[in-house]
Amino acid sequence: MNIEYIIIAMCLIATVVLFIGCSQEDTAPAVTDPEKQEQSSKEQTTTQSETTKEKFEETEPKPVETQIDIMETATIKSLGVASNSAEARSGAIVRGSDGKFYAVLPSLGFLVCYDFEKDTSTQHLFENNTSGAPFKSFASQAGKFYTGANAYFYEFDPVVKEFTAVIHMGEWGATQTGWGFCEDDDGIIYFADYPKLYLYAFNPTTKEIKNYGLIDETQMYCFSQAADSSGWVYSAIGTAEVNVVGFNVVTGEKKFMFPRIPGTGGSTVYKDKNGKVAACMTVSGKVPSEADGSYLGSCSFEERA
Numbered sequence: 088m089n090i091e092y093i094i095i096a097m098c099l100i101a102t103v104v105l106f107i108g109c110s111q112e113d114t115a116p117a118v119t120d121p122e123k124q125e126q127s128s129k130e131q132t133t134t135q136s137e138t139t140k141e142k143f144e145e146t147e148p149k150p151v152e153t154q155i156d157i158m159e160t161a162t163i164k165s166l167g168v169a170s171n172s173a174e175a176r177s178g179a180i181v182r183g184s185d186g187k188f189y190a191v192l193p194s195l196g197f198l199v200c201y202d203f204e205k206d207t208s209t210q211h212l213f214e215n216n217t218s219g220a221p222f223k224s225f226a227s228q229a230g231k232f233y234t235g236a237n238a239y240f241y242e243f244d245p246v247v248k249e250f251t252a253v254i255h256m257g258e259w260g261a262t263q264t265g266w267g268f269c270e271d272d273d274g275i276i277y278f279a280d281y282p283k284l285y286l287y288a289f290n291p292t293t294k295e296i297k298n299y300g301l302i303d304e305t306q307m308y309c310f311s312q313a314a315d316s317s318g319w320v321y322s323a324i325g326t327a328e329v330n331v332v333g334f335n336v337v338t339g340e341k342k343f344m345f346p347r348i349p350g351t352g353g354s355t356v357y358k359d360k361n362g363k364v365a366a367c368m369t370v371s372g373k374v375p376s377e378a379d380g381s382y383l384g385s386c387s388f389e390e391r392a
Contacts, residue, residue: 166190166201167208173197177234179226181245189245191232193221198234200245213239214253225268225276229291233276235265240278242291252294259285259298267312267322269358271336277320279309284324286334299339302332311355316362323354323366331356331366 178192190201196217201208213219219236226232231251232243238261242252256264261280264287268278276289284306286299302309302322310323318337321344324330329352331344345354345368352370359365 175199176221177224179224179232181226181232182230183244183246184230185246187246189232191224191226191243191245193224193234193236195220196236198232198241198243200243200248202245209248211243211248211250213241214250215239220263221265222263223266223268223278225270225278227270227274227276227291229274231291233265233268233278233289235263235278235280238262238264240264240287240289240296242289242294252289252291254289254294254296256280256287256296259283259287261285267309269312269314269320271314271320272316272362275314277312277314279312279322281309282307284309284322286320286322288336299334299336300341302334302341303330306330310353311357313356313358313364315358315364319364321356321364321366323356323368325354326351329354329368329370331368 173194173196175192176194178190181189181191183189188203190203192199192201196219197210197212198221199208199210213236216236216239219239221234221236224232224234230244230246232245234241234243235256238255238257240252240254240256241250243249244251259280260283262282264278264280266279266281268276270276274291276291278287278289279285279302280287284302286302288297288299289295290297303324306324306326306328308325310325312320312322314320318335320334320336322332322334324332328347328349330347331354333342333344335341344366348370350370352368354366354368356364356366
């Protein structure tokens with residue numbers, strides 16, 4: 088009996104000790120790892136920052152995109168892209184021999200002809216000149232389109248959609264032809280080239296080119312040209328020494344319309360409805376107070392500082 092009581096008492100004591108130990112583990116303060124504590128603190132800070140950012144973005148006013156349809160306010164119509172691979176280098180609106188209007192846009196190695204009535208376009212490669220780079224173009228009264236690309240001169244008919252004249256100008260030393268462009272009362276087309284500034288005439292009937300000689304011995308660029316009703320063809324030239332040169336295609340006489348003053352600038356000429364030609368010149372530096380136009384009675388002058 089005594090042994091049994093002793094065994095029971097020992098079991099009870101062991102049970103009490105085990106219970107007390109478990110209670111101390113539950114209530115004891117947890118041992119903290121400093122590195123884990125720092126990482127947890129950073130995660131909490133990041134979460135708070137993201138929450139604040141989300142709240143700010145929700146309250147920040149967002150820009151409102153407004154699309155404006157210009158077709159409602161202006162009579163402008165997009166005709167589409169002439170080419171997805173090259174730029175338009177000048178261009179002209181041509182009234183063809185059929186009385187219809189066409190837009191002809193030259194580019195690198197080709198031109199595009201747009202038919203306004205049919206809303207269609209065609210592409211035409213420059214003959215033997217895939218790298219041809221036009222700089223100027225012109226529409227004649229007879230309904231033809233003219234341009235130059237590299238050393239080639241082109242006449243194009245938008246009605247039949249064909250090149251009706253292709254002339255290589257290399258024999259005159261031209262590397263870039265088709266500068267200036269104008270037409271006289273007889274339908275003769277005049278133009279210049281680069282770098283030798285020659286004056287040429289093209290006869291649309293015979294398809295022949297005539298060389299009238301150098302417009303100027305030093306300048307290389309012709310900005311514009313105009314022909315009056317008295318046989319004079321005027322060329323606005325530059326750029327190192329801008330001027331306007333008059334060339335009489337009947338007598339061969341050549342005169343400078345302004346005193347020769349070195350300096351960069353620009354000049355231009357244009358024909359008015361009365362058959363006269365107006366000219367103006369700007370130059371950086373001293374501008375002449377007067378222009379001697381006594382030999383060109385059909386020309387008016389404008390000078391700008």
